[in-house]
Amino acid sequence: MKNNVTVTTLKNGLKVLLKEIHTAPLISTWTWYRVGSRDEPTGKTGISHWAEHMQFKGTRKFPGTVLDKAISREGGTWNAFTYLDWTTYFETMPADKIDLALRLESDRMVNSTFDKKEVASERTVIISEREGSENEAMFRLSEAMQQTCFRVHPYHHEVIGDMADLHTITRDDLYNHYKTYYAPNNAVLAIAGAFDTKTMLARIKELFGKIPARPTPPRLARPEPPQRGEVRLTVEGPGETTYVQTAYRFPNAVHKDFFALSVLDSLLAGPSNLNMFGGGISNKTSRLYRALVDKEFAVGVSGGSSATIDPYLYTFSITLHPKRNAEEALAALDAEIKLVQDELVTVDEIKRAIKQARAIFAYGSENITNQGFWLGYSEMFATYDWFTSYLNKLSKITPEDVQRVAREYFQPQSRVIGTYIPKGAEA
């Protein structure tokens, strides 16, 4: 046991992480699968997310209509998320009701039916979900940015998938996807809350231990070749507001530079909120807010990256001031980037970034669901140590580290700049 966490792997390959927390009579269980939108070939984009939806349609033991009500009836909350590298399902329940969640998750790891009629009605639900996103200017711009940043690597499409594929993916495609990736040896079960570890582990073995392992599924990973020069794009659409995004290549979560870049992110754009549940803090004294919003080039600015398995992106997003043009805002952004490349940041600024991260972690720890989330999430791209050593790693970063990564990663020839051009209210 390390950091109060018990880590074990069942014979069938299911990795289990258990963390007892006795502050509230609640337990949160998270079932993670190593499959996400990056595992989808052309023609099948959006299939991981759609399969996630189908996991709510039931098994023989827990038909959809029963499943739907069972968790709610016991006062629990549940949901699922699909991202680039992973798909996850959680239930947070009163501690004495958690067995239901365990029975449900072990059952739907293998026994979901993917009924043909349900697939048909879910197709239009997902198309509707995508249409809702398409209403947003920022979605339209981000989608264009992502496909431009990744020509080769399968990080190139949105998790929701392309409309063409949402119309053509079949029930069998979905079921094959499920049967390929939903296996104990491709999953992590993470549970936090008010339980006794020994009893919990015995119950997990009973419910999940019998599920047979399957061939380890391959992961799609065609490395993105280096970008040889700045790329610019525009997206046009309705509205009166211009948005600008700038994306730079970012290392994966276990890369040695990830933590220096996290400090830099905090200084430039304000600390990214690392919690799934638990909120972050404002960024009104970040360097970019002062340089862009205070100086009225923009009315809002943010920046952030993701902890991913393969190198992804760091993206700045700017909501333009109505009296400015995109070039003026970009020049102000570039001047700030140049400043961190040319001049060492202070030790106090780094200390400040660490205190911010400490506070954000404290807010996240108020909440059992968020603690369960971290247990498994960190396993998707690293191990739980990644999370527990986070503050310690930040504390070792020096001004020289920050300058070095600013110079190395924020280079104009490896960036993509996108502008959403509003065509007015009548577009």
Added chain:
Amino acid sequence: MATKTKKAPAMKALPGPDDIHREVLDNGIIVLTRSNFNSPSISISGLVRVSALSESDDKLGLADFVTSSLMRGTQKRSFDQIFNELESVGASMGFDSGIHNSGFGGRSLAEDLPHLLTLISESMREPTFPEVEVEKLRTQLLTSLSIRAQDTSDMANMLFDEILYADHPYSKPGDGTPETIKAITREDLIEFHRDHFGPRGMVISIVGAIEAKKAVSEVERVFGGWQVEAQKETPVLPPYQPMKKTVKRHHSIAGKAQADLIIGTTGPKRKDADYFAATLGNAVLGQFGMMGRIGASVREKAGLAYYAYSGMSAGSVGPGSWDVSAGVNPKNLQKATDLILKELARFTKSGVTKDELADCKANFVGRLPLSLESNGGVAGALLNIERHQLGMDYLLKYPEMVNAVTRDDVLAVARKYIDVNKLAIATAGP
């Protein structure tokens, strides 16, 4: 089966008279606190008697503009200094306006609570509305209004309020319109702040890693000396005229892939005797499981929408709304409307089944500890208890009150509020 004398283990975690501390300062400010040392953080939630009802029609959004300006500069600190002090310690705070009250809140590590309270007090008591900052903020507000104009859900909601609350203050948008935001002057902000902000009616709730006494003395330190003799009373809310027939209107926004639809009417007030019956009925209608009956019909069976649910916002003074929302492809608007109307008709004709009601009761009681696990959740609950005078034992009595509701109660409340021939139907999209 548990005996009467034995409390279920889950209930021990609920705040009650034993561990909620309530104190009234000499100037009338009510302080509520509850200690929680499980995490090193604290959360603040509060309200002041500052009402959007005090705005004139040509200055709609004034209360919102004022509350958004409070942190833009005080007699002691600039905008940048305020946020620098907050962000340097990972703290946050904010203000917002409402139709009857305005709210404030914040959170920090426990060690930074005194400073957080100092900043809240200064922002509320001594804002200076610096001209440069007011103009920056005005541009930001105008930009959010032009983003709002492109949001099908926001615009459908605004239109819904216009229909449902025609000629009533509840029909007016709290964040104003581009015209009114442009018309508001710095003098308007100063005057509104001077006339309406004060300790009378103020409530502050603090939850987290701090002893109750210490929390109260910190509030006393920053707010104890606050006196505003001229603090104006909140205007009286005019009576609401119920709808006489169904009114349907569409707001057109070009270039959108999806339309938003809202169908509904008014519901009970929070203190009404039939509140619990209504909120349980609403859960059956469009919340429980995957969004109740509405979700089952519009999403699961027909596959028309990613979201389709009902909501009830119980009013504090006037009637809140009780409505169904869905986001659908524009060509499916009529189909979705028909399905929703069918469910509303069924709801008012035969109410809910025994099983449905039992499910929702179990859900309401069972989810209580979950809604109260974070400091923010508890701070909000304490504020609610004080605001609606629900009693310090409210959370302990909650299961009893939920379980007392019968099927007949739900049917009666459904029929009392929902008349399928007198609905507001608002849509926004291409």
